[in-house]
Amino acid sequence: MSTRSFTPLDRVLCEIDKAIKVLAAPAHASRALPGSTAPEPELTALQRSEAARLMRVNHSGEVAAQALYRGQAIFARDPQVEASLREAAREEMDHLAWCEARLGELGGRTSWLNPLWYAGSFALGAIAGTLGDARSLGFITETEAQVENHLRDHLGRLPAEDQRSRAILAQMTHDEARHGANAESLGGTRLPRPVRALMHLGGRVMTRSAYWI
Secondary structure, three states, X not given: OOOOOOOHHHHHHHHHHHHHHHHHXXXXXXXXXXXXXXXXXXXXXXXXXXXXXXXXXXXXXXXXXXXXXXXXXXXXXXXXXXXXXXXXXXXXXXXXXXXXXXXXXXXXXXXXXXXXXXHHHHHHHHHHXXXXXXXXXXXXXXXXXXHHHHHHHHHHHOOOOOHHHXXXXXXXXXXXXXXXXXXXXXXXXXXXXXXXXXXXXXXXXXXXXXXXX
């Protein structure tokens, strides 16, 4: 059986289709929603608002993760690296669906800036990919380390009663740590300190904007 060869136009149309699905269609998870068996907590209006804002930030982060991984996968040289990136993206889709589901339960909304996060992250992923697999994987390792710290911060800020949201973030933290470790094991190189600092600054801009917008 022959394998279809995709033209550059095919790939562009595929990425446009994927972006539309991530931004406009309901996300679907391949794994069960963590914490789904926990009872819905009785939260005050202030607690519910805070939990919804935090989950909106995490949802935006997962929108960005989809774009980032796909941008990097396009320019991956090693088929094993490309396969690893696409597998991580599939797991990140679970995160996207979980955050979306919890946002609905909390009566929250997604960020109006998600198209901006997707476009910017795809561009960053593509740039990282063109620098070679070692740098691209190093970018993943650093990104996941920063995301892991961000999730732990949110676990500390969520109401203690909100076990449903906490279960989601706990599983996401575990997955992100594994993604970072996998990228490092495949040969990711540590990024220079100024690059890591710039990534941290960019992450803060996104999280603070998504919290409100």
